[in-house]
Ligand SMILES: Nc1ncnc2c1ncn2[C@@H]1O[C@H](COP(=O)(O)OP(=O)(O)O)[C@@H](O)[C@H]1O
């Protein structure tokens with residue numbers, strides 16, 4: 426169980442200062458539009474790997490017109506203190522991480538908190554582009570495997586070098602080989618991470634209760650992920666990726682970009698009750714499916730005894746559900762055990778929690 430028992434923000438978006446003292450129960454943030462509820466979830470998401478819930482650049486989260494950095498600090502239920510912030514120094518802006526008052530690394534934090542989230546922005550993911558779905562899935566992977574972000578960064582960097590090399594015209598094959606080898610090394614890890622998380626996500630989906638949030642059947646549409654799912658070794662997957670890249674040089678030169686590799690992988694989701702692609706389901710069905718997926722992702726993290734149970738951030742999820750579905754969602758969140766953070770414009774939306782959750786009103790002048 427991991428819960429935040431205190432959350433403090435300084436100069437984070439509209440919150441000049443915010444200090445919430447909490448217990449381990451779910452937290453319902455309610456208040457009018459623009460009060461800064463989503464900003465609080467975004468602040469919490471900074472405690473995990475990656476760019477967080479809005480994928481914003483560090484300086485964008487600093488309070489407008491206050492010319493300094495921002496901080497997000499939290500006390501965990503075991504009294505450890507963690508914090509992240511934007512520090513402005515002589516050499517520019519940098520992300521600073523603290524653990525119990527001392528400088529720490531993202532890896533240190535990852536051992537203490539894991540975070541999943543669902544925001545209204547993600548509602549279109551099944552109908553959106555392959556890259557949106559891939560980003561969505563990679564975010565789940567990152568929650569399970571914090572190093573997934575940096576290996577993806579290595580892959581992208583090598584790919585940019587390859588694209589630049591191909592663009593130059595006459596290609597030195599040894600040079601191309603070396604770059605593609607680096608792409609293949611990172612790509613094999615990416616594909617293996619994805620296949621691993623897909624497997625535990627699907628198991629968690631299958632184990633979820635039947636009911637209001639329908640189940641989905643997930644597959645990753647990529648050669649490397651398919652090989653990984655079938656148990657291929659990292660070396661075999663590396664060879665597979667490297668061969669496809671070498672074969673595709675001429676084609677990619679024409680296209681001006683790399684057309685094969687794990688950066689092209691799509692996530693296919695079948696809405697199990699109708700056995701049809703999720704993109705064809707109704708808007709409401711897609712939303713319910715997505716909630717089910719996030720609950721499964723949280724469940725997979727909770728069941729993985731190696732790490733802390735996740736914080737579950739649900740932005741505006743309650744508002745779109747009828748009474749019974751809200752109650753079902755809250756019951757499932759309680760049974761998950763990780764601390765959930767929910768937002769809504771009205772306090773009554775959280776009624777079905779009873780005293781199983783705490784409520785905090787956010788007003789613009791708590792900012
Ligand atoms: N960097 C920033 N500095 C100050 N205010 C900001 C910043 N970024 C966003 N805001 C303000 O935050 C408010 C929106 O907060 P948000 O958390 O999205 O509200 P809600 O409670 O509806 O979820 C808006 O009024 C917006 O202008």
Ligand SMILES: [Mg+2]
Pocket residue numbers: 462463464740741768
């Ligand atoms: Mg909001």
